[in-house]
Amino acid sequence: MSKSKLKSLKLKKATLQKAKAKQSNAKLRINKKPKKNKNRKFFLVKGFKDILPEEQKYWDFIRDKAINISRAYGFKRIDLPVLEETELFVKGVGPDTDIVNHEMFSFSTLGREKVSLRPEGTAGIVRAYIQHGMLNKPKPVKLFYIGPMFRYDKPQAGRYRQFYQFGAEVLGADDPIIDAQLIYMVYQMYNSFKIPINIQINSIGCKTCRNKYIKALKNYLKKNRSKLCADCKTRYIENALRVLDCKQKKCQELILEAPQIVDYLCEDCNKHFVKVLEYLEDIEVPYILNPFIVRGLDYYNRTTFEIFPQNEEDSSQSALVGGGRYDKLVKNLKGQDTPAIGFSMGLERTINSLKKIENLKIEPKNKCDIFIAQLGERARKKALVLFEKLRQSGFKVAENISKSSLKSQLESANKSNAKLALIIGQKEILDNTILIRDMESGNQEVVPEDKISKALKRRLKSLNIRKNR
Ligand code: HAM
Numbered sequence: 001m002s003k004s005k006l007k008s009l010k011l012k013k014a015t016l017q018k019a020k021a022k023q024s025n026a027k028l029r030i031n032k033k034p035k036k037n038k039n040r041k042f043f044l045v046k047g048f049k050d051i052l053p054e055e056q057k058y059w060d061f062i063r064d065k066a067i068n069i070s071r072a073y074g075f076k077r078i079d080l081p082v083l084e085e086t087e088l089f090v091k092g093v094g095p096d097t098d099i100v101n102h103e104m105f106s107f108s109t110l111g112r113e114k115v116s117l118r119p120e121g122t123a124g125i126v127r128a129y130i131q132h133g134m135l136n137k138p139k140p141v142k143l144f145y146i147g148p149m150f151r152y153d154k155p156q157a158g159r160y161r162q163f164y165q166f167g168a169e170v171l172g173a174d175d176p177i178i179d180a181q182l183i184y185m186v187y188q189m190y191n192s193f194k195i196p197i198n199i200q201i202n203s204i205g206c207k208t209c210r211n212k213y214i215k216a217l218k219n220y221l222k223k224n225r226s227k228l229c230a231d232c233k234t235r236y237i238e239n240a241l242r243v244l245d246c247k248q249k250k251c252q253e254l255i256l257e258a259p260q261i262v263d264y265l266c267e268d269c270n271k272h273f274v275k276v277l278e279y280l281e282d283i284e285v286p287y288i289l290n291p292f293i294v295r296g297l298d299y300y301n302r303t304t305f306e307i308f309p310q311n312e313e314d315s316s317q318s319a320l321v322g323g324g325r326y327d328k329l330v331k332n333l334k335g336q337d338t339p340a341i342g343f344s345m346g347l348e349r350t351i352n353s354l355k356k357i358e359n360l361k362i363e364p365k366n367k368c369d370i371f372i373a374q375l376g377e378r379a380r381k382k383a384l385v386l387f388e389k390l391r392q393s394g395f396k397v398a399e400n401i402s403k404s405s406l407k408s409q410l411e412s413a414n415k416s417n418a419k420l421a422l423i424i425g426q427k428e429i430l431d432n433t434i435l436i437r438d439m440e441s442g443n444q445e446v447v448p449e450d451k452i453s454k455a456l457k458r459r460l461k462s463l464n465i466r467k468n469r
Contacts, residue, residue, distance in 0.1 A: 045161075046155060046161070047152075047153070047155035047160050047161025047162070048160070048161055048162050049160055049162070049348075055351075056364070056365075057362045057363065057364040057365065058351045058354055058355065058362060059347065059351065060364075060365050061193075061354070061362050062166075062193060062347060062350055062351060062354065063146060063166065063347075065189060065192045065193060066144075066146075066166045066189050066345065067144070067146070067166075069185060069188055069189050069192065070144045070168050070185065071144075073142070073181075073185050074142050075142040075143060075144040075168050076142065076143060076144070077143075077144055077145070077146075078125065078128065078143045078144070078145050079145065080118075080121070080124040080125065080128055080145065080147075081118075081124075082117055082118050082147065082148060082150070083115050083116070083117060083118070084115065084116065084118055084123070084124055084127065085113070085114065085115060085116075086104070086106050086114045086115055086116040087114070088123050088124070088127055088333070089104060089116055089118070089119060089120075089123055091123075091332060091333060092122070092123030092126065092127075092299060092329060092332070092333060093119070093120065093123055093297045093298060093299065094297060094298025094299065096238050096239045096298070097239075097296060097297055097298055098242075098296055099119045099120065099151060099296065099297065100119075102152065103119060103151040103152045103153055104116045104117070104119055104150075104151070104152065105117040105150045105152060105161075117150035118149055118150065119149055119150060119151045120149055120165070120297070120344065121145050121149065121165060121167045121169075121344060122167070122169060122297075122299070122326065122329070122342055122344075123299075123329075123333070125143060125145065125167075125169050125171075125342075126171075126329050126330050126333050126335065126340075127333065129141065129143075129171055129330065129335065129338075130330065130333060130334065130335035134171070135172070135330075135335065135336050135338060139171075139172030139173060140170045140171060140172040140173035140178065141170075141171045141172055142168070142169070142170050142171075143168070143169050143171070144166070144167065144168040144169075145165075145166075145167050145168075146164070146165070146166045146167075146347075147164065147165070148162050148163070148164050149162070149163055149164070149165050150162050151163075158318045158346075158348065158349050158352060160348060163346060163347070163348050164346075164347040164348065165344040165345060165346060165347065166344070166345045166347060167342060167343065167344035167345070168182070168185070168342055168343060169340060169341070169342030170182060170340060170341050170342060171330065171338055171339075171340040172338050172339070172340070173339060173340075173341075174327060174339035176272050176273075176275035176276040176279060176303075177275075177279055178341060179272075179276045179279075179302075179303045179325065179341055180276050180279030180280050180283065180285070181279075182323070182341055182342070182343065183199060183201070183280060183285060183287075183305060183343075184280070184283050184285050186199075186307060186321055186323075186343055186345070187199065187285050189345070190307070190320075193350065193354055194357055195309065195320075195350065195353045195354055195357065196309070196310035196311060197307050197308065197309060197310055197320065198288055198307065198308045198309075198310050199285065199286065199287045199288065199305060199307050200287070200288045200289075200290035200293050200305060200306050200307070200308065201276075201277070201280075201287045201288070201289060201290065201293065201303065201304070201305040202261070202262070202289065202290055202291055202292070202293040202294070202303075202304050202305070203261070203262060203265060203269060203270075203272070203273035203276075203302050203303055203304070204241075204261055204294055204295070204300060204301060204302065204304055204324075205261060205264065205265045205266060205269040205301065205302060206266065206268070206269050206301050206302065207301070207328075208266055209261075209264050209265050209266045209269055210241075210261070210264075210301075212264050213259070213261045213264035214240050214241065216259045216264065217240050217241070217243075217244075217258060217259055218236070218240050220257075220258050220259055221236050221240060221243060221254075221258070222236075224254050227250055227251075227254055228243065228250075228251055228254065229246060229248040229250060229251050231246070231248075232246050232248070232251050241294045242294075242296065243255065244258070244292040244294050245292075245294065245296055255292060260291035261291055261294070262289075262291055269302055272302055272303070273302065273303065276303055277289075287305075290306075293305060293306050295322060295324055299326040299328070299329040299332070300324040300325060300326055301324075301325050301326065301327050301328060302324070302325040302327065303324055303325045303341065304323070304324035304325075305321075305322075305323055305324060305343070306319040306321060306322050306323075307319065307320045307321035307322075307345075308320060309349075309353040309356075311356070318349055319346070319349075320345060320346055320349050320350050320353065321343050321344065321345045321346070322343065322344060323341070323342055323343025323344065324341065324342075324343075325339070325340070325341045326340050326341070326342070327339040327340060366396075367396065367417065368396045368397055368398035368416050368417070368418050369395065369396045369397075369418060369419050369420065369460060370390065370395055370396065370397045370398070370418055370419070370420050370421075370422060370456065371397070371398050371399065371409075371412065371413035371416055371418035371420070371421045371422070371439075372386060372387055372390075372397060372398075372399045372401075372421075372422045372424070373399075373400075373406060373409035373410060373413060373421055373422065373423050373424070374401070374409070374423075374424045374425075375404075375406050375423075375424070375425040375426065376425065376426055376429070378429045379424040379425060379426070379428065379429055380401060380404075382424050382429065383399060383401060383424055384401060386422070386424070386434075386452070387399050387401070390452075390453070390456070393453055395453075395456060395460075398412075398413075398416045398418060400412040406423070406425075413439060414439065418439055419438070419439055419440070419460070419463050420436055420437065420438060420439060420456065420459060420460070420463075421436075421437045421439055422434050422435070422436055422437075422452070423435040423437060428446075431446075432448060432449045432450075433446050433447060433448055433449060434446070434447055434449055434452050436455060436456070436459065438459075
């Protein structure tokens with residue numbers, strides 16, 4: 001055998017051995033995987049929540065009212081994806097914000113796009129406004145949205161990693177009356193929920209006045225740096241305004257003595273703010289001036305506001321609503337210069353406040369007036385058809401058609417809070433009749449089957465129950 005052939009054979013052998021070793025290592029690795037526990041149950045991911053059927057009536061109540069009121073004010077619904085390019089939030093919300101720095105669920109897709117679950121709605125709205133050429137629509141463009149947002153926040157009461165916001169944005173108007181009207185609309189929403197609130201308002205001016213203010217604030221903080229909490233020592237360098245948001249007691253004490261941004265507003269920003277406050281007074285919206293509402297997102301300018309529940313002990317941790325002007329955001333995201341303002345309402349927090357209202361009574365949406373019970377196979381078939389007939393005529397009907405015992409069906413009727421039960425038994429099948437029982441008084445009446453709708457209308461009218469047409 002030639003030398004070169006021998007060399008190539010040796011090489012082949014070595015490669016084969018390597019490949020075999022790789023294979024057995026891979027097997028070892030597979031074998032090393034922790035054994036799967038077949039009986040393992042699954043639970044929610046930390047910071048995420050289920051909204052169970054019993055909870056839905058509160059969600060329907062808040063959502064329906066917020067949607068109806070915003071529609072009455074001329075807002076149109078927009079639904080956007082929960083996933084956007086990460087860069088949109090970095091540019092939109094700001095690279096030095098807590099949200100972008102520590103709180104985004106970001107990942108690369110299989111196609112290597114860098115994406116994030118939306119931590120808030122405004123950046124997406126502006127992206128859609130530009131992408132769909134909405135700047136050509138009559139101004140202002142008024143949009144509302146409702147849906148989940150995601151922030152990798154420390155889970156605690158009122159703070160989740162997936163939470164829902166109702167938001168409204170007005171694009172293309174810079175008049176201070178728009179600011180006042182938007183705050184008025186949120187105020188009316190909370191009035192309709194019957195949740196007492198505090199509206200806290202501020203102006204953070206434009207870039208020029210804000211830069212002057214930040215200089216003064218930094219000067220003040222520099223002198224008191226040793227008294228700041230560890231986080232604020234970094235905030236002071238990276239984004240001094242964030243120090244004003246700090247919830248630590250020692251920082252809050254320091255902040256009270258800090259210079260206030262309203263003293264640094266330029267003439268135009270001051271005029272705008274004074275006008276907003278005048279309008280709010282004219283329409284009798286109660287507000288509190290809070291010079292420290294600077295908001296945690298970078299896109300804001302001029303008017304900023306937050307809404308807190310009135311009756312909660314530590315309401316500083318639990319803003320129900322946050323909002324403000326963001327006149328430069330559309331341009332920063334490469335659209336045309338378009339002033340804008342908006343707010344978002346945290347739905348979990350709003351529902352928590354709603355549940356604290358004394359004697360709160362909210363009926364579920366699928367509440368029924370009539371329950372159909374049956375006895376025997378023929379009656380059961382009749383009940384199947386009767387249910388559909390009554391439903392199509394606009395009655396609120398319920399049944400438990402898989403049950404055959406009359407007793408258990410009447411128990412279901414009681415639980416459903418139906419006012420009337422319709423009973424179809426052997427006798428009713430033979431006579432082509434239906435028995436109507438008043439669930440409260442126990443009074444019974446037998447009516448011919450073809451007169452049932454009329455009889456139900458009459459009875460419900462006398463019970464003062466309005467039909468759901
Ligand atoms: P934001 O202040 O970050 O503003 O959020 C608005 C509201 O969402 C908060 O007041 C709070 O009720 C709720 N929220 C925020 N984070 C959480 C959380 N981790 N768990 C539960 N609820 C939470 C924005 O998102 C801006 N996009 C508002 C805006 C719209 N500004 C102009 N237009």
